Amino acid sequence: MIYLDNSATTKPYIEVIDSFNQVSEKYFGNPSSIHPTGAEAEKLLLRARQQAASVMDVEEEEIVFTSGGTEGNNTAIKGIALAHQTRGKHIITSQVEHPSVLESCRALEKLGFTVTYLPVDHVGSVSTTDLEAAITEETILISIMHVNNEMGTIQPIKEIGLIAKKYPKLHFHVDNVQGFGKVPLRLADSGIDLCTVSGHKIHGLKGTGFLYVRKGTLLFPLLHGGDQEMSYRSGTENLAGNAALVKAIRIALENQTSKIQHLCHLKETLWNYLSALDQVVINSPKDHAPHIINFSVPGFKPEVVIHALSEKGFYISTKSACSSKQEDQSSVLAACGLPDSRSNHALRISLSYQNKQTEIEEFCKAFSEVLNQLSEVMG
């Protein structure tokens, strides 16, 4: 099997699983318990938070452990909206966000909030001019993703951060589920108030993640209860999951530069190969995220291509896994203004630095075979 669907999920590191097992077994105590089993668990939790904060270069209390990307995005968006609605009820996001962002915004619309869904250009970038023009007296939140999950487009987060800094009333949330570990993003002093990270996209485990919440940010929690996680998220801590997450973060950020370089090489090989094919149009922008390449094979149903590749042991995807059960068309690609011939026929390859150059070469061979095969059948 050659797995090229790493934006859907990744294979957990063996070290991460070990860590999860060991903590589950040895530190099963509830960190809030008074007895030594609880105290040990609390100490480990504290150390995990410290380490996450230290590699992210933020403060300990700014790391809120969550169950992953969807929870992080929901907590940030609904949390800001509900806590600050007396100041204003306007939210700005983009048309190409992850469903957990878009649907949270739509849910808030039902509660009386207004949402501006910024358009994007043909490669999926939002314009900072549009964004600044959309800001009103009523705006309390901007939520823009760092790296688009389908296209690999990198949004101008740094610039948006600078804009956000000029409006002290509004908060800036970044969904960094796809970017973490692949496209560096500095949090401290960036204008970013909230940032979502998920564990299972970085070779961690499902059900783990964290939300960066800048010190002093007021959120209305989604989960009320025992005031765990600085009261942002009640519920007995998933200590084993949190430890495993911190381990995954550590490994992801170790030698980050050389990992990114490796990804760039892989992507370049793919790019050179795909761009030389007549039947293929590449949708992704060229110098964006190093791990995602989106392309269309107009005339072929994407499912058919995927099944044919799967038979040969190569796993890629149509669009984001979270929306692939919905209608055929990719809403992200449609938002980019691509014609139906492309947006209905998109394929996505998403890489991990664990993929090898030889795997990519084998993929290219297999893909050519599949195209020939299908052309014969269809032709």
Add this chain to the structure above:
Amino acid sequence: MQYEYIVLRYGEIALKGKNRKNFTVKLQENVRNKLKEVPDIKIKRQRDRMYVLLNGQDPEPIIEKCRHIFGIHSLSLAIKVENDTEEIKKAALFALEEADGVETFKITAKRTDKSFPIKSQDLNQVLGGYLLSNTDGYTVDVHYPDIELRVEVRQDGTYITSQKIAGAGGLPVGSSGKTLLLLSGGIDSPVAGYLTMKRGVQVEAVHFHSPPFTSERSKQKVFDLARKLTDYGHSIRIHVVPFTKLQQKIHQSIPHGYSMTVMRRMMMRVSEKIAEREGILSLTTGESLGQVASQTMESMHSINEVTNYPVLRPLIAMDKEDIIDISQSIDTYDISIRPYEDCCTVFVPNAPKTMPRREKVNQFEQSADFTEELNETLANIDIVSIKPASEEEREFSDLL
């Protein structure tokens, strides 16, 4: 071009006379200890300053570590070049361009090596002119420059240093002997420890622990406080005193109004014994005059009676607010306010005497015999060595 050195300048040590070397050797030892995990660097000691040779290491984390070492007045990054005008020019340009947020500069050249052909004053002009004609947007301001580039032409080469970063000041820890700090979990005692360390004193701590009235977490809190203090010096040994029996005996046999005074006297007695055993010459407390009942003049008069060791009280004349400011700046405040009981709060009477009298205390103490409890306490003291955070972080490191 890159920075090759960090210059560490001595503060008060520079004023020392013949014993200066004792201080600088101690400081070098402390710097070495603090930087022992950084590979490849070298630490060179000179009469008036110290150099950390970077050998390619990133200077930022090293500077961060050195900023907590007492005895260093200021730090600067430096480049060393040959005593050659062209080389010096290039290095000065590099130093100027590397500095962030700078619009105005000033050159201060100093020619210690008189064989160098350009005089200090002339060198200022040569370099200033070179920088102005090779950069955009900088101007010279000799009075209030954003950055002062110091150029020192010495026998062994020319050192170009840029921004001065403030150090921690004080004297090297260990150069003024050792004290035994009475460390509770409160806000004051860690600050008292910090201030004595700043005057070059090495600290050991004594902590009174009364299980089951005080929990493991309250002990952990004290360890965490001590760990913060290790940032400014070495590992800290904590003598953990099992205090329950003595406290219960006091509670049973002393009138409640006086129980706290007697408890403090017992703490002093135990601490003095530990100090004696360890060869430590003084005790340090976080007392501040008038703050609580045990810190009145009368109280101190009664409590101090049981020891003839010097009791250092660095906070004695400080306001609570100032103490809190320091505790926040040294990161102990957030630990101190964790809500666990300590032994001082467990048996606290409703109305402790704010003006206890010596003769009364003595009379009450004589009515009961504490010898047995005192001996048992002294025989069961645990010593825990608290290591700096960087070493402590390795705990659980296999899991995280």
